[in-house]
Amino acid sequence: MSPRRPSSNHAPSQVDVARIAGVSTQTVSRVMSGQDNVKEATKQRVLAAVEQLGYRVHAAAASLASGRTHILGLIILATDRFSSGALTVGIERVAEEKGYTVTTATVPDHAPRETVLAAFDRLEGQGAEGIILGVPTDFDSPEMRLRTQRTPSTLPTKSRTSSGDGIIIDQRHVARLAVEHLLELGHKTVWHVAGDEYWEEAIVRREEWEAVLRERGIEAPPVIPADWTPESGYRAGRTLALIPGATAVFVASDEMAFGVIRALHEAGRVVPDDVSVVSVDDIALAAYASPALTTVRQPFEEVGAAAAHRVIATIEGTDAEAAIRPVHSELIVRASTAPPAR
Amino acid sequence: MSPRRPSSNHAPSQVDVARIAGVSTQTVSRVMSGQDNVKEATKQRVLAAVEQLGYRVHAAAASLASGRTHILGLIILATDRFSSGALTVGIERVAEEKGYTVTTATVPDHAPRETVLAAFDRLEGQGAEGIILGVPTDFDSPEMRLRTQRTPSTLPTKSRTSSGDGIIIDQRHVARLAVEHLLELGHKTVWHVAGDEYWEEAIVRREEWEAVLRERGIEAPPVIPADWTPESGYRAGRTLALIPGATAVFVASDEMAFGVIRALHEAGRVVPDDVSVVSVDDIALAAYASPALTTVRQPFEEVGAAAAHRVIATIEGTDAEAAIRPVHSELIVRASTAPPAR
DNA sequence: TTGTAGGCGTTATCAG
């Protein structure tokens, strides 16, 4: 039997349901929001009416009345970059679990600060109760401060500079894992192809790479700059291929590593025999690179989940700290690293 | 000067603005929605008050009153798959241009029909005025019909079976481009590593691959099934490596092609000398595979944009057909294909 | 356990 509308042609409302069920609208409201102080029989009558009419609560009306929207805002990169997709999946999962909905605003890479602020405002305007900032942002700028003060916000990655409001992946640890692996294999030094320094992660990884070398009394060779794209990795690889003594590189992302390896290959340097390459992310294709990539896995999906938990906790006044699960990076050794040829 | 709130601590409303500007709320409403029937001087006073208070229209209230939400729903795969990210970017771009906001619901791959329907309902409940279905769906099932009838919806890919409501990439053309390329290179036949047949695209590509061969009087070899993942591609590649006569494969996606090539490599078959590989998508890494992938580029971002244009046109009663720009696939020849060795 | 009253902030409609 197909559901039938009351008479007019617009969506059924609480009033319609109440009339059919022979109760007040208030009772309908109680049933819909799952309150338990409704007699079972009444509840069933209401539910029957709901079913019959195909009634659904009107989100806008509900949120106007209650002051709650249950909307989470997500500001993310307008690219198909692996990390963005995985992050989103984690956020979305938790949001749904917790009864939230997520609205996304994308911003181009290297967007000026105003673009991010504008995205933030747009999301707030849409009613977002909390916002997850998936792009580099100066969390401590006055403009941002102003906003994060009125709307709970979180950064998926821990920032070097800012007040500890970022979370989750310790990028120092990531870099250390990678560089130490190479050193333990017996390489005398490690070169570094860095990510775009517009991103905090890139800076931290570079700093830690230097720090690890310094600890062992090794002077860091010059950084080879790049920008996360495979193209930039390729260019970096060509540079690297020119340096005879280079036997080991720490590349700041898998996607760049693909480019680096290709350039090395073309220059006749074999990976890992001549040069060992370790990178970061462990994207799905990492295991299918030639050779398979040794890489530090970043659990983006968990990071997204943790970020979502965190904002939701803040929104709801639950203990935010308790809601955070630390997330672990892990070195995955595959075929792109080996001891240096003697 | 920092904006100051009226007195209480909740967000300023139209009333506050009206009072300060010395006009009625109606006039504020008119200014905010950009109607032109307001005297310039009045408008400026209103704008000044808006600025001073930091007023923004309350989306929920506006949509309750107007009946419009300007929300677009997007149902998409809960993975970091390349295509999903790119699609989203295109949708988001157009949505923003047109003053819409996008709310996403993710569903796992291979989700049963009910999951997709539930996502649809959730989005509708959130007020989505139009929905873009980025996952395989039986667009013609009664349950879906029921929904698409009340909420404009669109499929980014043209379906074999359904009523022409799908759009944009002609998968037959994609397959034809790939297979003919191989044939023109001189290969006697072409093998096929198929995508997950849960997806329309996979089926269409396989069908067309067969059709192209048949046209030339070639009997199609057995399909090698896979599921879009690089892992499945790897397995398919091992199978392929066992077949001595196989000199050319059409792989249904780049991500699988990475797996195929690795397996071939490990089996001692050189690409493209022994086996030519052509795939589909042209993901960012395709150019950095070893060897660089010959592939049929799919402009996902444009597809997303076209899909968004389409739903919005439907929502607004504009001519939907006019709003669609056809989108072109293109063969990108790189290093993974070559004439067969004689 | 259930109902009544009032208001959430905006836009539509109709007057002026």
Added chain:
DNA sequence: CTGATAACGCCTACAA
């Protein structure tokens, strides 16, 4: 060009 008034559909608070 501008304003008064009535919805929009629901929820909170309070009362029964």
